[in-house]
Amino acid sequence: MISLFSICLFFILLIAVRFLYSLWWIPFRVKNILQSQGLKGPAYKFIYGNTKDIIEMKKQARSSPMDLSSHDIFPRIQPHMYTWTKLYGQNFIIWDGARPQIVVSEPELVKEILINKEGKYGKVKLRGYLKKLLGEGIVVAEGEKWSKMRKLANHAFHGESLKDMVPSMIASADAMLETWRKFEGKEIDVCEQFRFLTSDVISRTAFGSSYLEGRKVFETLTKLCYIISRNAHKIRYFGIEKLIRWQNDVEANETEQLLHDSIMAIVKMREDEVKTGRADSFGTDFLGSLLKVHHDMDKKNRISTENCDHDYL
Template sequence: MASWFGDSVVALPRYLCLQLILFAFVAVIKVMHKLWWTPTRIQKLMATQGIKGPSYRLVHGNTKQISEMKMEAMTRPKSLSHDIFSHVQPHIQSWTKIYGKNYLQWHGSKAQLVITEAELCREILTNKDGAFQKTETRGYVKRLLGNGLTRSSGEKWAKLRKLANHAFHGESLKGMIPAMIASGETMMQRLKNHEGKEIEVYDEFRFFTSEVISRTAFGSSYLEGKNIFEMLMKLSFLTFKNALKPRFPGISKFIKTRDEVESAKLEKGIRDNIMKVIKKREQKAVNGEEDGFGSDFLGLLLKAHHDTNEKQRISVDDLVDECKTFYFAGQETTNSLLAWTVFLLALHTDWQDEARQEVLQLFGKQTPNPDGIAKLKTSKTT
């Protein structure tokens, strides 16, 4: 009995050791398969089809190279020119010269096929057959945009796209013009108060676009959406900051970086603030203060959320994600476009003079109107 017990005591640790060794061996094989074998195989396979690119590097792929190239580009003196591609995307400019218009690069162990050939870009963006699927949204991008219109596909995308089209078709946009004008007049008054001083136009346009989005899409003022815009800006900064930092799958479940903790707090804060806007609109509808939920973007989203037809209905998460997408994407894209346009007009004063002349001829000192805007030619070209 004692001998048998003794043998059992000795045999048990050996059995566990063998299990641990086997587990460790399998884990190493899986990691090497993901981090080395698969990338190497893909790289060779693409090369046989004429697609080449910078060599894959273990764990980081090409992210370190891209970061270094961007850092170097930002230290170079910048001339007053609209040709900034070499500063913004130096790796693409460099590698397209070496490997061709279409090449393979690596984000960690994930292969990325970069397409710059115009016809192929058009085919991919058109995507009539649905052959090009959107990648699953994860990490910081998931927290920033959720799974809204810009990230969804299939039936869900079609449902959300239909809502957006209905909210922003031609007649709806005409109805938004008075609110846009009011926001523009507020901005112009601020600019007059800084006459003769240097103005940071990017910040001014940020306030302007935020106000327009709040008024036209959500029926509120900039102050009501201020916290949402500010938190989205902070979250977008963290997203771009960590865009080139590959992480091992599942590691964030156990080890959280400071940025991950901060982004989780921001995501919750954004959701809570959007829900306040939603609840306020729902309460107005219940009290009879609104015609239903309203006819703006938020109103249409709420109608879809409360739709009796299950196929047409959208979830609370969809509702919040669409609000996040529009608050962020609408503001950032329009803001950047306006600031860039002003920069180009400052560089090319001849176009600036022509555009001003045309606006004065059509409108004089009157506020622009939809019919007159449709007649603009030079200003559209600029």
């Protein structure tokens, strides 16, 4: 008769084998295969890959003031890429935990990957915080879905469409300069001011007359990006995020929901205006373009409200 102890021991051994297989054997095998093809890179470190090295290199790069006489910011913002490109060449392998990532910076190869004529290069399936930001939008979509979204984006950012945005951009710049006049003779945080300018321009061009609500969307989006940035190199395995709710997880979920609710509130307002006859269209801004496709008479051309939401991201 099999004892309870034997069953428990069996499951513990099974988990240990799976753990070692996923976090040691597979990376070891992949590394050898890629090295045999000429791809080198920093050594894989058990469980964490190169994530701890990246975090430490970024800390060191930002621990001292930047040389203002130089415009070379690459070593400061991406010190790991800068260092490893010098060591291993334009193409090399790094490890996001136990997941290998091939870094390609050779122009001809980059061009081949981006053109992707034969569809050999699939897009990475997003996970964690980044999925909350990009969802199922154009960045991760493939095939017919991507083609539909790309066509819409091309129309929205065509030269003629961009010309229509110029008055909004001028209005934003004028508003910023008017604010600066109030600070004559005083110091201004130019970086922060240009962040506000970017927020205002995007809000006006994407949301049109609803730009004040759009600015709230932009601010919420900025907050979500900050959460993603500070968690970019954290490694979790075996669905641990489903068992333990970290403070960052809670904050990211709340921010994502707020972002979605804010956009959908503006969408509902536009739809109600058309239904009640207060407006004869959904608008000429980017949101209006998305809503027009969402309500297209031909179901094949439609995009979902989820796509409308994430196409801003």
